[in-house]
Amino acid sequence: MKNYELTYLISSEISETETQQLQAQVVSLIQTEGGIILEEKMPFGRKLAYPVKKQSQAYLSCLVFQLEPEKLKDLEKKLKEINQILRYLLLVKYPAKKQKATAFAKKPKPLKTEKEKKVDIKEIEKKLDEILENEPE
Numbered sequence: 001m002k003n004y005e006l007t008y009l010i011s012s013e014i015s016e017t018e019t020q021q022l023q024a025q026v027v028s029l030i031q032t033e034g035g036i037i038l039e040e041k042m043p044f045g046r047k048l049a050y051p052v053k054k055q056s057q058a059y060l061s062c063l064v065f066q067l068e069p070e071k072l073k074d075l076e077k078k079l080k081e082i083n084q085i086l087r088y089l090l091l092v093k094y095p096a097k098k099q100k101a102t103a104f105a106k107k108p109k110p111l112k113t114e115k116e117k118k119v120d121i122k123e124i125e126k127k128l129d130e131i132l133e134n135e136p137e
Helices: 016-032 069-081 121-134
Strands: 002-011 036-052 055-067 085-092
Touching (some): 002 016, 002 036, 002 069, 016 036, 055 069, 069 085
Antiparallel strands (some): 002 055, 002 085, 036 055
16 A cells, blocks of 8 residues: 545635535545545635636645555546546655755865875975975986
């Protein structure tokens, strides 16, 4: 079984009690397909960024459940038959992973070795003079 997340918009033309009944209907659809509900968020009203099926407001609801991948198509067919659902999005939900260090994370600065320590200019000039004096002509 895989974890899925179903987010859907319910028409604002129905009452809040009817949205809860619709939520129960969707939950029963998932359970009849052999799914297990893991998380359920109750529908709440939202103003939409753009009209969906000529509606500017809708109820938003979200479900997280487990289901066999073979039964997903049957569930989608049944969701499309419900006229009050304006639009839905069905995603595969992966378990949360531990976050790794990103490119934006600060990396520790390496410690300077003896070779990388600052050298005085006078020392450099002395060494250059020595090298130039010892050079064969």
